[in-house]
Amino acid sequence: MSTASTSTPRVLVYGSVNCDEFFVVDHVNSRAQLRQRECSIVRPGETISSSSYSRRAGGKGANQAVSASKAGASVDFAGAIGADGGWLAKELEGYGVGTKQLLVDDKVATGRAIIQLSAKDADNSIVLFPGSNFSGNQGRTFDWGSYSHLLVQNEIPWAETVAALAQARTAGLATFFNPSPMPTQDQLRAFDWTHLDYLLINEGEGQDLLVAYGAEPAPGQPEETLLRLRTVLASSTTIVMTLGANGVMAGLENGDVISAPAGRVQGKVVDTTGAGDCFTGYLATLLVTPATTGEELRPLLATACQAAAMCVEKAGAMESVPLRAAVLERMQ
C-alpha cells in the first residue's frame, strides 16, 4: 500500500469523456409494420425516423470523475475533447470537476456513442467513436506531486493507462484501476499488478480475468472467483468486485474476503447505467484515508453501495449520482 505524498487528498481521473447521443427509434406506423420487423432499431439499407433525441455527457472517465466530486473529493479530470466538446468541459466544471488537465484536440471530433434505443422492446445498438479519447491522449505526463490518488479505466490508449499507473505508483500515489472494457488477454498477461493498490471490477470482468490467466472461471460464485483471482494475480492488490443487486465483495491482501449488501433502492430500479461508475468514484474518494483491513473497508463499501443504489433510482449516469450528504442521510 502506498501512501499519499500530498497532505490534501487530490484525485486525478485519467480517462474517457464522450458525447452520448440517444435516438429513440420505435416510430412505426402500424402493428402490422411492427410485426413484420425483426426488431425496432434500424436495419441494413433502411432509413427510419427517431421519435426523440437527447445528448448527454458520458464516458467512464468523466462519469467516475463526477462521482468522485459528488462524493466530496477534490478531483481533476484528465482527458481530451475535440473542438465540438466545449459543452462537456462546462458540464464537468458544473459538477465541480477540475478541467485544467482536459486537452482540446481540434483536429478530431470528441469521442461519442451513437445509441439507438427501443422503448418497446429490449433492442438497442451502439456505435462507439473513440475520437479525441485516443488521438488526444498520447504520451501525456502529469505533475504527480499535485495528486494523492490516480483512477483509470480502459477507454483511452492502453499504453497511456499502463504508463500512468506505473508513474503514479512510483510517485507514491494510491492507484485504482477499473479495467473496463476488458483489455485483451495479451495486455492483461503483460500487466504489472505491483503498480496497483485497488482493482475494481464487476462479476463478468472477474470471470474474464480468470480466463485470461488460464484459470477456471467460477460464475455465480463470487467468493470463489475472488480466491482464484488472488492466486493468479499474486500481488498485494485489493480486489473489489461489484455484484449488481447483490452488492459487493472484496478480496483483501491477507486473503480474507469481505462483503457489503446492496444499498436500499427507494421505489423501482429505473436505470442501472453508470451504477458501476458511481460506485467506483465513491469508493476511490472514501479511500482517501487508506483502509487496509476488513473492518475499515466494509463501511466504505456499504456507503459506495448506497450511492450506487441511489444512482439506479434515476435515469442517466453522471446526473443520477447522489451527493455525499444525501447518501449519508439515506444510511441513517
Ligand code: ADP
Ligand atoms: P456494472 O454496472 O459496472 O456492471 P454492477 O452491475 O455490479 O456494475 O453494479 C455496481 C454497483 O451498483 C453494485 O455493487 C451495487 O452497489 C449497485 N447496483 C447495481 N444494480 C443495483 C440494483 N438493482 N439495486 C441496488 N444496487 C444496485
Ligand code: NA
Ligand atoms: Na442512473
